Amino acid sequence: MSSKRADVAHERDHIDTAFNWDDVRLFLILARTGSLRRAAAEAAMSRSALMRHIVHLEQRTNCVLFRRTKQGMVLTEEGEKVRTAGEAMLQQARLLSHVSQRAKPGLRSTVKLGITEGLGTFWLVPRILDFSLAEPTVQVSIKCDMRPPDIEGLEVDFAVQLERPAASDLIVTRLGWLHIAFFASERYVRSYGAPETRADIAAHPFIELVANQIPSQALQADVTREDHRAFVGLRVNTSSAQVLAVTSGAGVTALPTYARALAPSLVHVARDFHIPRDIWLVYHPRAADLPHVRKAIEWVKRSFDPQRYPWFGEAYIEPDKMHLLAAERGSLFSDFQAAEAFR
Structure with missing residues (x-):
């Protein structure tokens, strides 16, 4: 040519x-x-x-x-x-x-984990030391975000989320259950009383968490027929702000039942209300081929093991029993009494 x-x-x-x-x-x-x-x-x-x-x-x-x-x-x-x-x-x-990254000699392997903001901040991050001690050569990047990450595009190696993804090429397993109940602070209850049933919630300022994977509209429909603007006293977009608000006495809110073990000053109110949510472990098959990712996945599974942490089991456990269960199982929360420290 x-x-x-x-x-x-x-x-x-x-x-x-x-x-x-x-x-x-x-x-x-x-x-x-x-x-x-x-x-x-x-x-x-x-x-x-x-x-x-x-x-x-x-x-x-x-x-x-x-x-x-x-x-x-x-x-x-x-x-x-x-x-x-x-x-x-x-x-x-x-x-x-x-x-x-794997081809570079001497470089620490990195595992990227996506998790909902509340479970990440208040539950998984306090347990990171367990993994770090067992796998000192692995760097962990935890993305606490209510937006489900793009697992197909490998934005993260795996994720813990409350909504099951529709994608068929991902590996999805049930990690446990998240049980939701109503709480208020001791300070609030002393000043304004405690709602005894879900029907009483409309008479109290409600702290609403507005975020992806949080069906707040369904919750409102379940507990009250009041106008949405009358029902909600405070609206926040992060679980940390929600916890700060309720422990400060700003009103009543819906939290996972294990919040009672994190913050013993929280009072379980409207005891006829309970919503179970699924917790899903989702990962890309290619990411799971990496040994350090598999080790991180196993660590997350242990962190939600209902045998050790029964509040993640299918059976509903009264929040008032959480603190006793935590004490029986050792200092599960001693390093991170976040809600109490924020008061």
Whole structure:
């Protein structure tokens, strides 16, 4: 083949790969959230800065990727195609990162775990020392977030979540149950009394946790028919703020039953109310092939073992028994009496 013909063939087969990866990454965030405001908050940048990346990607692809609607930012047909390609790029990039990290001699292996904010902050993080002592060469990255992580794209190696994912190519096992009950602080009960039944909740200021994987609307429908604005006295978006609010005497709230063992000053109220939630362990088959990830998965399973921590079992245990159970099993909470310390 002549040099000229080779040049022509090269131009014909050449694929333009000069895409800005930040453009693609931010595009995927906006596609997932469907909201410019939420996407900008997640990306920690202004909405105008985010839109500049989207416009730049539209210029590179020569197509409109989103339509603005009353419901938010909706992908066009071309946008759906770009999302499919972008998600594939993201997954391959993360797989490449896994390989490259393992190939570097002397570098500590890293396991990435996603978990809901309350379970991560108040339950799993206080137990990290157990894993660190057993596996000193493994670095643990815990992402406490109510948004379910992108496990298919290997955003994390595995996750603990309250909603079962729909993806069929992930490995999903039941880790346990989370039992939800109503609580108020001793200070609040002394001042305003305790609601005796769920029907009494509407007469007390309610502290609502608004976040992904938290069905607050279903809870409200179950306990009261009052107008939502009258029912809620305080609305927060993190479990830590919720715990601070209730231990400070701001009202009544719904917490896992093990909160009674964390904060003995909490009072179990409206005792006819109880909601069980599933706790799921979810991981990507490829991630589980890594020895350090498998060890971390086993550690998480032990941390939710209902034989040692019966409040994660299927059977409902009265919150007032939690502190006694914890004492029988040793100092499970001695290093992290968070709610009490915050009062």
